[in-house]
Amino acid sequence: MADATMAPAPASGSGEVSPQRFALILVGIGAALTVFQYLGLLPAALHRLPESMIPPFAPMLDVAFNFVKDDLGLLTFTRWLTGGLEAVLDATANLLFGKRRWPNIGPIPWTAIAGVATVIGYYLGGWRMALLAAFTFTWTALVGQWKIAMETMSVLVVAAPLAFIIGLSLGILAWKSRAFNAAIKPVLSVLQTLPFFTYLLPAVIFFKVGPTAGAVATTIYAIPPMILMTTLGLQKVSPEVVEAGKMSGCTKFQLLRNVYLPAARTEILVGVNQVIMLCLAMVVLTAFIGMPGLGAKLLAMMGSFKLGRSFEIGVTIVLLAVTLDRMSKAWVVMQPRHFERGTPWWKRHIILLTAIGVFVFFCIVAQFIDVANTIGRRQSLSMGKEIDTAIKAFLSIDVVKATTGFLRAFLNVQVLIPFRNFMLSIPTPALILFVTAFALSLAGKRQAVYAALFFSLVALSGWWDRSVITLYSVISAVALAMLIGLPLGIIAARSEKWSHRVLLACDTAQTFPSFVYLIPAIMLFGITDIAVIFSILIFAMVPLTRYTIEGLRAVPAEMTEAADMAGASRWQKLVNVQLPLALPTMAVGFNQAIMFAFFMVIIAAFIGTQDLGQELQRTLAGTDLGKNFVLGICVSLMALTFDLTILKWSSDRKRKLGLGD
Amino acid sequence: MTSDAPVIAARNVWKLFGADPKKYLRKMPSGHSYDAIQADGYIAGVKDVSIDVARGEMLVIMGLSGSGKSTLVRCFSRLHDITGGTIEVDGQDIGKLRERDLIDLRRNKMGMVFQSFGLLPHRTVLENVAFPLEMRGQDKHTRRERALEVVRLVGLEGREDYFPRELSGGQQQRVGIARSLAIEPDIWFLDEPFSALDPLIRREMQDEFLRLQAMLGKSIVFITHDFDEALRLADRIAIMKDGAVEQCDTPDRIVLNPATEYVRKFTEDIDKARVVRAGGLIRDGLAGDGTPVEATATVRDMARMLVSDTRETIPVTRDGAMIGALSRNDALSILVGTD
Structure with a gap:
């Protein structure tokens, strides 16, 4: 009997095999295949799928695209849409940085915009927010980046409201119609794992290069979370409030307009916050398809290794991100407040009046004082050169140089390259088996089937080696990132004060557009493989640390107290009580880290990698839609495998521990 | 009381929750118990209930949580569509109403107060109260006038511009009450309106509610799980268990003659002397002389007289007219708690 179950023959009549044991069997087969490969006994066809067996996905997709594009007339339609969008974008461009288009009244003086932003900041979050807004906009103007920042903003102010409206409508639809919701769910999860390059190329093809394509890609990228938050918010409206609405005699539309939407205000505004942040992250990245603005400048500066200017642009982007994030978050928590009886009209609208006043005042001032209107290149206080020199001087200090040099050499030679070669040496079927086993043991049959299916598709795509490198x-x-992020989180979680501080830092770091993370990586390690790993590392560390702290802090006090009373040492308490209970939450962080990493690795292609990202970036130059999609889907499939598996494990585990979801 | 026809007449009302309740109900053998239904995968929210609400009456529905009282009241207003039976409001079968007419019915005849208030967080007190009027399409001026009037009625003057979040629980429920009264409904549903409030405020709100009812004289369906509250307010009490009405009667009859074992257990700890009134103790064939007692007096009210008096039987009057007599012994045994 024992012999029968030990034998790695899946067809044997061993009846019910536990998933763990089955996973073990899969790993065994995979390992055996790998060993055969090393011994040179494995037929080449089992190591890598022969070229001839790869279905021509890309040409097939191309044919399909062309059919939709030309024969069904989608292109005509989108080009027609482009016209409308272009007009709006031209108008904002004129207002913000004076592009010569209708209505030909711009640019608005920077002081006026900064002034109004300050007033809005005060309205949303008091003096501190006002100060932040004022500082951000003043800094942007003073370092001489006003024009490029406004180029970015001119797209943002169109894309964000568009994403909001579309997301809100689709969210309402998904909430109303079960069928639509079921249809849209898988699309959303694919969209959220799809690398951004895959958004960019269709945008270019269908909507012309430049701001229009940028705006479209940005909008589409920001829609999914808005849909999810809208649906969530509407589902959460208290049934009593709805019943109160019905008993007040609301028609269906009145109910939606007067009861549901206002009552879901918080979630909808959280959606708005996410829309704004995603738009900012994406609009910076649209530099890759020639959208002028902060991203393009940053790309150019990094490309020519001008670290000082890159750093300054990075600071501007970060400041803008933090300001937009804090302001929209303040809006989320802002509650209506009543005025005392008999408050005069002007007092009730004091903020609006001040904003108008400030705007008009600066517009007039700018007519007479040039600096208040625009700050030219010569007048700016940019310290690009100086910072550049400083950074380069710092990097050439012996100790620093030795450290980065050592890290680079050590990681490369001892860790990364051997690991990479090992990954590449595993035969394709063996790797698929490993991943399937991983999904099976953690999550279950369903996830294992997905894992096997998804990775097989990747193998069939013909981009296996690049996928493995990714x-x-x-x-x-x-x-x-785990080596650094987990201990950091564990240590920080020990005190209330430090948890708070580190969480705040993580929060802030998470608002930075991903592009910015490349700057320190390039600064420290130049344009190398290590820089890629390093930029992913810091980007992925944020959720790891954050969820470690949150998981540990959420362990119920009675349990740690019980451990204390049982005489556990600090270490025993951590290992036996806190970590096991925090693990499901930490897994969510781990999952996010992987998702972030998949996202970042594609951006890092810019530094020069040999993975899917680089190929993807190449497709942007042409009109190779089919290939672009195949590559994008490869990334998406790999990411989804992890996403499905880890999240399932986490929620299973939480339920088992009775922690609730 | 203009007519004798009930305001709400429910006949054999069923409300089942589950996959396909209508089909299940059609095939279900009669006399299926709550547990048997549950074993089939359905929950009997309301189980074969027939009950009337008379005009101007206050019917209190009480039961433990999950007994179906909230479900029943939501069937009366068709917030829930019933699975079987009929409910008539003013002689109109509400199950057959079209959407438009149902909305009209709610806009003109019904008001409801909720346990957790159900206020719209983004609207001020005044806007919340005016909400049903706004839905009805009344102009801003009329709306405001009427809302102010009701706000004054519930004693929230001076807080018209506050937002719900800025009010205490008791004040929020006053807003809820004001809102339900804004359209001058004939039928007033109150779903555990005071349960979320702390005991002192609850008492105060009950007094306030009695004051309003004395003034307005609506037909009321009031839900509570608090027996003391039920006794304080009710003309009649319906006691529910597992979706079914166990007994529906006046408070003193429920206390004196519990219909089922469940109701008896429920009323066990009640101080009967506070509930039973002289009118409920009248026995046929008795007559007495001397100073009569008023039919509405509770045994507790008569305690001193009962102990010091020596008569065997005491005459009872209602509105000055003699309506019968009670046995002093009966009353005394209620007073001292021996049955």
């Missing part, structure tokens, strides 16, 4: 970058960066 995977290698992700895994090694996340592993390194």
Whole structure:
């Protein structure tokens, strides 16, 4: 009997095999295949799928695209849409940075915009927010980046409201119609894992290069979370409030307009916050398709290794991100407040009046004082050169140089390259088996089937080696991030004060557009493989640390107290009580880290990698839609495998521990 | 009381929750118990209930949580569509109403107060109260006038511009009450309106509610799980268990003659002397002389007289007219708690 179950023959009549044991069997087969490969006994066809067996996905997709594009007339339609969008974008461009288009009254003086932003900041979050807004806009103007920042903003102010409206409508639809919701769910999860390059190319093809394509890609990218938050908010409206609405005699539309939407205000505004942040992150990245603005400038500066200017642009982007994030979050928590009886009209609208006043005042001032209108290149206080010199001087200090040099050499030679070669040496079927086993043991049959299916598709795509390199970058960066992020989180979670501080830092770091993370990586390690890993590492560390702290802090006090009373040492308490209970939450962080890593590894292609990202970036130059999609889907499939598996494990585990979801 | 026809007449009302309740109900053998239904995968929210609400009456529905009282009241207003039976409001079968007419019915005849208030967080007190009027399409001026009037009625003057979040629980429920009264409904549903409030405020709100009712004289369906509250307010009490009405009667008859074992257990700890009134103790064939007692007096009210008096039987009057007599012994045994 024992012999029968030990034998790795899946067809044997061993009856019910536990998933863990089955996973073990899969790993065994995979390992055996790998060993055969090393011994040179494995037929080449089992190591890598022969070229001839790869279905022509890309040309097939191309044919389909062309059919939709030309024969069904989608292109005509989108080009027609482009016209409308272009007009709006031209108008905002004129107002914000004086592009010569209708209505030809711009640019609005920077002081006026900064002034109004300050007043809005005060309205939303008091003096501190006002100060933040004022500082951000003044800084942007003073370092001479006003024009490029406004180029970015001119797209943002169109894309964000558009994403909001579309997301809100689709969210309402998904909430109303079960069928639509079921249809849209998988699309949303694919969209959220799809690398951004895959958004960019269709946008270019269908909507012309430049701001229009940028706006479209940005809008589409920001829609999914808005849909999710809208649906969530509407579902959460208290049934009593709805019943009160019905008993007040609301028609269906009145109910939606007067009861549901206002009552879901918080979630909808959280959606708005996410829309704004995603738009900012994406609009910076649209530099890759030639959208002028902060992103393009940053790309150019990094490309020519001008670290000082890159740094300054990075600071501007970060400041803008933090300001927009804090302001929209303040809006989320802002509650209506009543005025005392008999408050005069002007007092009730004091903020609006001040904003108008400030705006008009600065517009007039700018007519007479040039500096208040625009700050030219010569007048700016940019310290690009100086910072550049300083950074380069710092990097050439012996100790620093030795450290980065050592890290680079050590990681490369001892860790990364051997690991990469090992990953590449595993035969394709063996790796698929490993991943399937991983999904099976953690999550279950269903996830295992998905894992097998998804990775097989990746193998069939014909981009296996590049996919494996992508995977290698992700895994090694996340592993390194765990080495730093987890201890950091554990230590910080020990005190209330430090938890708070580190969480705040994580919060802030998470608002930074991903592009910015490349700056320190390039600064420290130049344009190398290590810089790629490093940028992913810091990007992925944020959720790891954050969820470690949150998981540990959420362990119920009675349990740690019980451990204390049982005489556990600090270490025993951590290992036996806190970590096991925090693990499901930490897994969510781990999952996010992997998702972030998949996202970042594609951006890092810019530094020069040999993975899918680089190929993707190449497709942007042409009109290779089919290939672009195949590559994008490869990334998406790999990411989804992890996403499905880890999240399932986490929620299973939470239920088992009775922690609730 | 203009007519004898009930305001709400429910006949054999069923409300089942589950996959396909209508089909299940059609095939279900009669006399299926709550547990048997549950074993089939359905929950009997309301189980074969027939009950009337008379015009101007205050019917209190009481029961433990999950007994179906909230479900029943939501069937009366068709917030829930019933699975079987009929409910008539003013002689109109509400199950057959079209959407438009149902909305009209709610806009003109019904008001409801909720346990957790159900206020719209983004609207001020005044806007909340005016909400049903706004839905009805009344102009801003009329709306404001009427809302102010009701706000004054519930004693929230001076807080018209506050937002719900800025009010205490008791004040929020006053807003809820004001809102339900804004359209001058004939039928007033109150779903555990005071349960979320702390005991002192609850008492105060009950007094306030009695004051309003004395003034307005609506037909009321009031839900509570608090027996003391039920006794304080009710003309009649319906006691529910597992979706079914166990007994529906006046408070003193429920206390004196519990219909089922469940009701008896429920009323066990009640101080009967506070509930039973002289009118409920009248026995046929008795007559007495001397100073009569008023039919509405509770045994507790008569305690001193009962102990010091020596008569065997005491005459009872209502509105000055003699309506019968009670046995002093009966009353005394209620007073001292021996049955």
